[in-house]
Amino acid sequence: MSQLSSDLPAFPMQKAKGCPLDPPPEYAELRTERPVAKARLWDGKEVWLITGYDEIRSIFTDPRISVDNTQPGYPWLSEQAKTVVLTGGVTPVGRMDPPEHTAMRRMLGQGFLVKKIQGMRGELEALVNGLIDDIMAGPRPVDLVAALAMPVPATALGWILGVPPADQRLISLVPRLFDEDSGLDGAMAARAELFKYMEDLITLKESDPGDDIISTLVGYHRQGELSRPSVLIQSVTLVAAALDTTRSMITNGILALLQHPEQAAALIANPDLAPAAVEELLRYTVVTEFASKRVAAADIEIAGETIKAGDGIICLISAGNRDEKVFTDPDTLDIRRSPRQHLGFGAGIHTCIGKQLARMELEVVYGTLFRRIPGLRLAVPFDEVVFRNTFDVQGAKALPVTW
Ligand code: HEM
Numbered sequence: 001m002s003q004l005s006s007d008l009p010a011f012p013m014q015k016a017k018g019c020p021l022d023p024p025p026e027y028a029e030l031r032t033e034r035p036v037a038k039a040r041l042w043d044g045k046e047v048w049l050i051t052g053y054d055e056i057r058s059i060f061t062d063p064r065i066s067v068d069n070t071q072p073g074y075p076w077l078s079e080q081a082k083t084v085v086l087t088g089g090v091t092p093v094g095r096m097d098p099p100e101h102t103a104m105r106r107m108l109g110q111g112f113l114v115k116k117i118q119g120m121r122g123e124l125e126a127l128v129n130g131l132i133d134d135i136m137a138g139p140r141p142v143d144l145v146a147a148l149a150m151p152v153p154a155t156a157l158g159w160i161l162g163v164p165p166a167d168q169r170l171i172s173l174v175p176r177l178f179d180e181d182s183g184l185d186g187a188m189a190a191r192a193e194l195f196k197y198m199e200d201l202i203t204l205k206e207s208d209p210g211d212d213i214i215s216t217l218v219g220y221h222r223q224g225e226l227s228r229p230s231v232l233i234q235s236v237t238l239v240a241a242a243l244d245t246t247r248s249m250i251t252n253g254i255l256a257l258l259q260h261p262e263q264a265a266a267l268i269a270n271p272d273l274a275p276a277a278v279e280e281l282l283r284y285t286v287v288t289e290f291a292s293k294r295v296a297a298a299d300i301e302i303a304g305e306t307i308k309a310g311d312g313i314i315c316l317i318s319a320g321n322r323d324e325k326v327f328t329d330p331d332t333l334d335i336r337r338s339p340r341q342h343l344g345f346g347a348g349i350h351t352c353i354g355k356q357l358a359r360m361e362l363e364v365v366y367g368t369l370f371r372r373i374p375g376l377r378l379a380v381p382f383d384e385v386v387f388r389n390t391f392d393v394q395g396a397k398a399l400p401v402t403w
Contacts, residue, residue, distance in 0.1 A: 011039035011047060011314070012077065012290070020387045020396075021256055021285045022331070027051050027319035036303040047075040047312045048305075053323035053343070055303050056292075056315045060348035064298040065313070067350060069095050071295040075312035080184050090229045092237040094350065097297075101349060107220050108234065108353055111160050111213030117356045120159055124360060127155055128368045136372070141379030144399040145251050148369070150174055152361055153246035157239065160357065162205060162212025169197055170239065178244040178393070198235045213238070238354075245287055246358050248388075248395025250365050253281040255385065255396055257370065258378050260333050267335060267366065268374045274367035277335035278359055281366070282344030284333045286318035287393050292346055317343045375403040 013024035030037050035052025050056050059065055068074065076082045093104045128148075135147050154171040157163075163170065176190035202214055209215035214235055220226040226234075257264040257277075267273050292315040300307045307313065320343045322330040327339055345352035352358065370376065378385070379400040386397045 008038050008040040008046065011041055011049060018383045020385070020394075021252060021259070023286075023289075023316070023318040023322060027316060028322065031319050031323060034303075034305075036305045036307070041075060041312075042078060043076070045073075045075065045312065047314055048307055050313060050315045051319035052303065053320040053326045056317065056320040056343060057347055058302060059294060059313060059315050060292070060343075060346060060350070062300065063098070064296065064300055066097050066295045066297045067095050067101075067293075068097060068295060069293070071310065073295050073310040073312045075293050075314055077290055080187070083184065083188070090227070090233040092233050093353070094237060094241065098349065103225070104234070105349070105353065107217065107226065108213065108238075110216045112353055112356065114356055117360060120156065120357075121360060121364070123159070124152075124156060124364050125368070128152060128364050129372075132368060132372050140402040141400040142402075144254060144401050145247065145396065146398070148365065149247040149250040149254075149395075149399070150243075152250065152365060153243050153358075156246075156357060156361055157242045160213050161201065161235065161238065162210045162214050163201065164204075170243070173197070173239075174243045174247065177240075178388070194236060194239060195232065198232055198239070202231055202235065241352075242354050242358075244393045244395070246354075246361055248287040248393050249282065249285070249358070249362060251396045251399050252285040252287055252394075253278075253362060253366055254369065254376075254401075255378075255382075255399060256281055256285050256333055257366065258376065258401070259382055263333055263335050264370055264376075268370050271367050271371055273335055274363045275359075276338035277366055278362045279338050279340055279342060279344075280333065280335045281362070283321045283327065283339045283342035286321055286344055287395055288344075288346075289316065289318050289394055290314060291393070292317060292350075315343075317346070373403050376401055377403060 009026065013026045015022060015024050030049060031051040035050065035055045037049050038046050039049050041047050050059055091100070093101065093108060096104055131148050131151060135142050151171050154174060158170055173190055173194055176186060177194060202218060205212070205214045205218050209218065217226060217231045217234060221228055221231050257267065267277050294313040294315065296307045296309050296311045296313060298309050321327070324330050326341065345355040379402040385399065388395055388397050
């Protein structure tokens, strides 16, 4: 992809005005005409955009595709993302290829066993009900990002990591880590704070292990299967991967339901629809638009194009999730359709390790919130809701609601 062709479209593309939950209109055009197409990045580099559902799945499951972000062709979306994400020589799970990745997933998987996650459900329901009690007792309007979407994933992740219950620091770190208002200096300071926080937690688990993922990783380190720096990086990665995504998905899902009151009404009338609503909202309001970046490790023929070894690739999940070949009437939000095959958690070996936890959080939040406050509505016009667009995750900055 070295030769310069000035006619390539610039990437990222803009969303249509007033449609923050929809993918940019160009995606549909690309998907129909060229589901594998070149575009140009901010730094002048070319990148392959994958917009067709089948083509995205094919890239996700192709062993000739790498996630190694130290390759020269890896598609960075900004200098800031590169600076904040690169971890100084120790590879996080999301950037490992097999066989290193296979071993790391096996170790991390211990913290995400289905039985373990399901066992947290009662505690999660109590947490969400408690937060909603506070919301209902407090002044209106209330910002649901601060009151609900931030504390739920941070607290639930704390249970997985084995964070002592009184320790609330993760919750306050999230906005500083991920919000564009903090700027590069603010984000780097928050990142240093997160590393220190996690180092302290690991030290605690070394002397007082529990039934949690950090203690498990410490155990693998003691057996010689994992380096000490890797214990730190994998723990930090879980925070980076879990919190901004889940808080944004909680917020965007609520916003989509408020924008489509007939869908919210269906959920209120039939709470059993909550699991299907989660899947449909993951399909319809993707928050990890640019998360799935790759580099080709060999020449690959796909959809009539040749992706050359070393070329950068971005799988546009939100485009795949609106592919009419797979989803009937894809631009319509319909919480009864239960589209389990959506790409909201990726696919293949890098599929989201926290997806069972995230699904449970979303189900409990959407279900409980609309059951307990059926009159919930936005306190500002829809087009005044401001979105963040930092790094790989998109979500509303604040969600002022009333009832
Ligand atoms: C609604 C919330 C979430 C969404 C939408 C989401 C989405 C995703 C997606 C799309 C990927 C694949 C990225 C790729 O293909 O390159 C991914 C990977 C990952 N996610 Fe999530 N995620 C969520 C919540 C979580 C949670 C709660 C955790 C942990 C507690 C987590 C941990 C991870 C990790 C560690 C990876 C990398 C896995 C690997 O490379 O093997 N995520 N997530």
